[in-house]
Amino acid sequence: MRGLYIHIPFCKSICSYCDFTKRLGDNLIYEKYINRLIEEIDSYKNELVNIKTVYIGGGTPNVLPLDLLEKLFIKIKPYLDNSIENSIELNPELITRDLAKLLNKYKFNRVSLGVETIDPNAIKLLNRHHTKQDIYNSFRYLKDNNITNINCDLIFGIPYTSLNTLKNDLDFIIHQEPTHISCYSLIIENKTILKHKIDKGEITPLDDDLISDMYDYINDKLKSYGYNHYEISNYAITNHESIHNKIYWTENEYVGVGAGASGFINNIRYDNNKRLKAYFEAFRENTYELSSLDKKKEFMMLGLRLIKGVSMIDYKNMFNSSMLDDFKDEINKLLKKNLLEIVGNNIRIPYDKLFLANIVWEEFV
Ligand code: SF4
Incomplete structure (x- = not known):
């Protein structure tokens, strides 16, 4: 089984905890990037066979305008048509009816929503900007367009939150009936805004014991609502585990394209250049045989x-x-x-x- 991963490294704003490959952009750079991505996809003509899953991640794929997203979808249409799971990560703040319609047209059957939390103070601390209404709308637009296999990402252990914050987040998410929930404890990564503020004493991280209690709470609660805990951070209702992620966890092969993407093909693992300037000159940064x-x-x-x-x-x-x-x-x-x-x-x-x-x-x- 092979997967195709496509990385879109642009975001609307930068979250305080984020150390992923991402940056702000504009329409000019988006277009240049999509053209480069298409060149890279073309370079894998021989490797892109037997593709069973397609995953577009970021960054924030839906920061791109619809015409550019469609340009990419047209390029990968043969894989979208034949694979069993086509996923895309979306920021709920930027989901529209037209986007949901476009995803349905190109056979996307799984969406991963960056919900993270619905607590206004925590959203602010993370420098995210969505509202509860954005999330309601996202579910409505997607379901109206027959996309019902929806994951919600949740972050717990955010400074100044409590078990009650987590309870509210989980109650809200469960109420939307997603098929899959990914729960990540907030990691304070180096070189992030959050780490900088913690080092300056402006923000106090949450106590480890409380974070551990939160993890137990999540496990108990999600189990009681029929979510099967199948991977350390992932929970799904029956038959809705992420097929694409299982490719990573079970040593199957995948072609990764885009700035900062990685791949594993024919026993070769590779990492693409993270910086856009370098990626526009050469796709890969490292290649090593396992x-x-x-x-x-x-x-x-x-x-x-x-x-x-x-x-x-x-x-x-x-x-x-x-x-x-x-x-x-x-x-x-x-x-x-x-x-x-x-x-x-x-x-x-x-x-x-x-x-x-x-x-x-x-x-x-
Ligand atoms: S939306 Fe995702 S990739 Fe972009 S800054 Fe936030 S956490 Fe990072």
């Missing part, structure tokens, strides 16, 4: 993000060797600390230890 050991480690690290863990049978089929032999020391150490457990043919992180997942992943770096 050794057998690299692939095995990635299989472990990515697979242990899934709640069901990694399958020893899949590992044997993929590498023709035994997981328990290849990672004997690492696995034994983690089993002794109760940070891994063996259930049938799978090895996984025990559910009550998921908050320590970082310690487990580090063993396989």
